[in-house]
Amino acid sequence: MTHNIALIGGDGIGPDVTAEAVKVVRAAGVDIDTTDFDLGGQRFLRDGEVLSDGTLDELRAFDCILLGAVGTPEVPPGVIERGLLLKMRFELDLYINQRPFAGTAPGGDTPHEFVVIRENTEGMYAGEGGSLRTGTPHEVATQGSVNTRMGVERCIRYAFELAADRERKHLTLVHKTNVLTFSGDLWERTFNEVAAEYPQVDTAYNHVDAACIYFVQDPHRYDVIVTDNLFGDILTDLGGAVSGGIGLASSANLNPARTGPSMFEPVHGSAPDITGQNKANPTAAILSAALMLDFLDEGAAADRIRAACAEPVTGSTTDVGDTIATRVRN
Ligand code: IPM
Ligand code: MN
Numbered sequence: 001m002t003h004n005i006a007l008i009g010g011d012g013i014g015p016d017v018t019a020e021a022v023k024v025v026r027a028a029g030v031d032i033d034t035t036d037f038d039l040g041g042q043r044f045l046r047d048g049e050v051l052s053d054g055t056l057d058e059l060r061a062f063d064c065i066l067l068g069a070v071g072t073p074e075v076p077p078g079v080i081e082r083g084l085l086l087k088m089r090f091e092l093d094l095y096i097n098q099r100p101f102a103g104t105a106p107g108g109d110t111p112h113e114f115v116v117i118r119e120n121t122e123g124m125y126a127g128e129g130g131s132l133r134t135g136t137p138h139e140v141a142t143q144g145s146v147n148t149r150m151g152v153e154r155c156i157r158y159a160f161e162l163a164a165d166r167e168r169k170h171l172t173l174v175h176k177t178n179v180l181t182f183s184g185d186l187w188e189r190t191f192n193e194v195a196a197e198y199p200q201v202d203t204a205y206n207h208v209d210a211a212c213i214y215f216v217q218d219p220h221r222y223d224v225i226v227t228d229n230l231f232g233d234i235l236t237d238l239g240g241a242v243s244g245g246i247g248l249a250s251s252a253n254l255n256p257a258r259t260g261p262s263m264f265e266p267v268h269g270s271a272p273d274i275t276g277q278n279k280a281n282p283t284a285a286i287l288s289a290a291l292m293l294d295f296l297d298e299g300a301a302a303d304r305i306r307a308a309c310a311e312p313v314t315g316s317t318t319d320v321g322d323t324i325a326t327r328v329r330n
Contacts, residue, residue, distance in 0.1 A: 014068025118232025
């Protein structure tokens with residue numbers, strides 16, 4: 001079966017790492033038909049388009065979207081992030097951001113696998129707030145966190161389903177209920193209510209600041225973590241840093257209801273400082289493509305790709321892609 005994939009290489013190193021991901025998917029024997037979409041900071045500078053509603057509608061027709069990295073120093077911060085990445089997450093209802101890790105505790109040798117489920121459409125990212133009297137001594141700025149019962153519950157339910165399918169069957173809620181009492185109460189009550197439907201899953205709760213210590217010192221306590229949008233953003237950069245670096249961190253932006261395409265992207269950015277030098281590590285993009293194959297029901301190929309990435313590879317972007325592609329073929 002042919003899968004129709006929209007490719008958004010993006011800016012900087014994005015197109016290069018995406019090309020290696022496509023190479024490895026094909027080496028794994030998965031039949032994909034790709035269509036390039038020229039989007040990102042460079043496109044915006046050329047003709048002002050970030051992501052029009054027309055382009056968004058074109059993307060809806062695909063099975064999945066594979067994205068490299070977007071953003072360029074000449075475009076003010078926020079334009080591409082909000083207008084492209086967040087617009088896709090919100091409009092395509094990609095309400096789960098799934099990020100797998102392999103953390104090693106200090107002195108430990110075997111990396112420990114765990115996964116963060118980040119709510120991807122609400123919280124601080126909803127853009128609630130505003131400013132008044134800007135630039136005067138009396139200026140005011142507010143930024144609110146939006147949490148709906150529906151949004152929180154569907155995310156928590158997805159995390160319980162995932163935990164129930166895993167060997168260890170353990171789920172940790174991460175929040176800051178001691179200070180964020182309103183949203184924390186909604187998250188905690190919803191978590192406890194859904195937990196009653198999954199007696200086979202063991203549960204725990206950590207405040208987000210404590211979770212930062214455990215990510216570094218004791219990642220073994222985690223199996224699946226569920227958390228809100230902003231905590232998940234920050235924690236997953238930390239997760240990348242303690243799991244071999246951001247060059248290995250992959251992510252899936254999922255619409256589990258499958259009412260539209262899901263989107264897969266490495267956690268890292270466009271790295272303009274090393275653009276065009278063939279030295280970006282494509283592994284995060286390749287592992288993101290493996291997450292895409294999981295979602296396309298090509299789990300065996302995805303497992304082969306992950307196995308091929310497990311042994312260290314060094315070299316240029318294309319060398320790493322070639323080596324992993326060769327391992328996958330054999
Ligand atoms: C991520 C990124 C994005 C986020 C930015 C680029 C908007 O940091 O995917 O984690 O904050 O979600
Ligand atoms: Mn981030």
